[in-house]
Amino acid sequence: MFVAFIIALASNTRQPRYTIQDYHILGRELHLDVLRNQITRNLGILTKGLAAELDRGLKTWWGTDSQWKNIRAFDSCLKIVGAAANSVIFGPSLCRNHRFIYLLSVHAIILFIGGTLINVSPRLLKPIVGFPIKVASRYYYNQILKLCLPLVQDRLNKTVAWRDGLADEWSPPSDGLQWMIEEAFTKTDPTELDVKRLSERLIFLNDVSMHTSAFTLQSLLQRLAASDPRDEYIETLRNEARTVLSKFNGEWTREGVQNLVLLDSTIRESIRLSPFVIFGLPRTVVDPNGVLVKAHGSEYTLPFGGSIALPIEDTHYDEQVYPNAKTFQPFRFVHLDDGVTPLKSMGTLRLTKTAVTLDEHFYGFGYGKHGCPGRFFVVHEIKLIMANILLNYDIKHIQSPTEPFNIMWLKLPINDPILQIRRRVSGIESREGI
Numbered sequence: 531m532f533v534a535f536i537i538a539l540a541s542n543t544r545q546p547r548y549t550i551q552d553y554h555i556l557g558r559e560l561h562l563d564v565l566r567n568q569i570t571r572n573l574g575i576l577t578k579g580l581a582a583e584l585d586r587g588l589k590t591w592w593g594t595d596s597q598w599k600n601i602r603a604f605d606s607c608l609k610i611v612g613a614a615a616n617s618v619i620f621g622p623s624l625c626r627n628h629r630f631i632y633l634l635s636v637h638a639i640i641l642f643i644g645g646t647l648i649n650v651s652p653r654l655l656k657p658i659v660g661f662p663i664k665v666a667s668r669y670y671y672n673q674i675l676k677l678c679l680p681l682v683q684d685r686l687n688k689t690v691a692w693r694d695g696l697a698d699e700w701s702p703p704s705d706g707l708q709w710m711i712e713e714a715f716t717k718t719d720p721t722e723l724d725v726k727r728l729s730e731r732l733i734f735l736n737d738v739s740m741h742t743s744a745f746t747l748q749s750l751l752q753r754l755a756a757s758d759p760r761d762e763y764i765e766t767l768r769n770e771a772r773t774v775l776s777k778f779n780g781e782w783t784r785e786g787v788q789n790l791v792l793l794d795s796t797i798r799e800s801i802r803l804s805p806f807v808i809f810g811l812p813r814t815v816v817d818p819n820g821v822l823v824k825a826h827g828s829e830y831t832l833p834f835g836g837s838i839a840l841p842i843e844d845t846h847y848d849e850q851v852y853p854n855a856k857t858f859q860p861f862r863f864v865h866l867d868d869g870v871t872p873l874k875s876m877g878t879l880r881l882t883k884t885a886v887t888l889d890e891h892f893y894g895f896g897y898g899k900h901g902c903p904g905r906f907f908v909v910h911e912i913k914l915i916m917a918n919i920l921l922n923y924d925i926k927h928i929q930s931p932t933e934p935f936n937i938m939w940l941k942l943p944i945n946d947p948i949l950q951i952r953r954r955v956s957g958i959e960s961r962e963g964i
């Protein structure tokens with residue numbers, strides 16, 4: 531109901547005064563342009579490297595043993611998607627540095643938890659609560675810079691030389707760092723090329739993406755592991771992955787990933803059931819006159835400085851929109867003619883809603899102007915890793931998913947669930963290792 535008004539409001543939920551070192555980056559969000567215009571549009575050329583990095587991560591953190599073993603679902607997903615996403619954001623050399631990925635993940639936690647703590651503190655106490663958060667955020671920021679600044683500086687030097695026609699041997703790689711540098715060159719403000727500023731923009735992309743991606747992936751794995759084996763959801767999705775991979779000659783491409791229709795629906799359904807917040811999309815009214823809200827025949831004014839948020843879980847559990855809303859129905863968003871089962875109609879299925887479609891009954895990726903610009907990338911990434919898992923791993927059935935802890939409006943997987951997995955002997959690897 532408040533949806534139309536979200537756009538009129540501004541977000542201060544990240545508490546950037548305390549959590550962001552270079553406040554300027556939020557005033558001019560070049561990193562969002564890179565995400566929307568470069569990373570999303572170039573998913574085709576990024577797919578091969580991303581798939582290879584996900585495969586490497588799975589083999590490292592899940593192993594290749596055909597005996598059952600325990601893995602910590604959230605922790606391993608964080609390491610795998612954190613590294614793979616950084617093969618795209620900072621490029622392939624740093625993404626395999628485990629310490630770098632660890633530092634990024636801690637920095638992101640400080641931003642989210644710290645921002646939330648400052649938000650719930652009374653105005654007068656905010657500086658006191660914010661101070662240790664600022665110190666911790668700066669510490670981790672500096673540790674991250676120690677590792678990434680030499681790379682960013684080197685890339686900038688090479689780009690300058692290349693632009694001057696002095697680097698015949700070198701050609702610009704296709705990754706977030708390079709696109710960030712090129713975006714900065716299009717601006718007249720030379721400070722956009724400052725190596726710390728370039729780095730913080732890429733660190734920010736990690737801040738907003740690492741834990742949300744890992745949370746989504748571990749929820750999906752748990753939902754599938756807890757599904758009734760008689761429903762054959764895993765087998766159906768595995769069959770889809772196998773069919774699509776062989777149609778595309780054993781190599782994942784953007785088009786091939788788009789063909790994973792059942793998996794797409796499964797991802798949307800899992801996010802619907804397990805959004806990472808109970809209430810979300812908080813906004814503060816910044817118009818001095820307040821914002822007029824009309825709903826159910828009445829109207830009222832949200833005052834200047836007031837805060838609102840959307841009831842995400844309640845919206846997602848609305849029985850009028852989603853019959854049996856609390857039940858996991860992975861193919862809920864697939865158009866199925868009467869009597870047709872997903873397993874039999876492979877290749878002819880259409881989606882009623884894709885995983886990235888924003889609407890008033892699904893706030894998993896936000897809504898409107900500030901809807902998640904990373905959703906095309908992350909759904910692509912989750913489809914790639916899930917296809918790999920389905921083809922190469924078995925996951926032991928569990929009774930029910932472990933619910934995360936609800937702390938204020940956040941859902942935190944502090945009680946990191948254990949899953950049992952094993953490498954499938956008959957696993958199918960794509961040519962470059964899915």
Ligand code: HEM
Pocket residue numbers: 541562565735738739740742743746806810811812893894895896897899900901902903904905907908
């Ligand atoms: C499954 C994983 C993800 C989920 C569930 C998710 C969810 C969201 C949501 C709900 C918002 C809106 C927040 C608001 O309006 O207050 C948002 C914003 C954002 N997301 Fe995501 N996100 C995910 C992954 C990613 C990834 C992988 C990236 C980048 C690579 C990313 C980048 C962003 C950015 C930059 C914003 C801020 C947009 C703005 O302020 O205009 N997200 N995300």
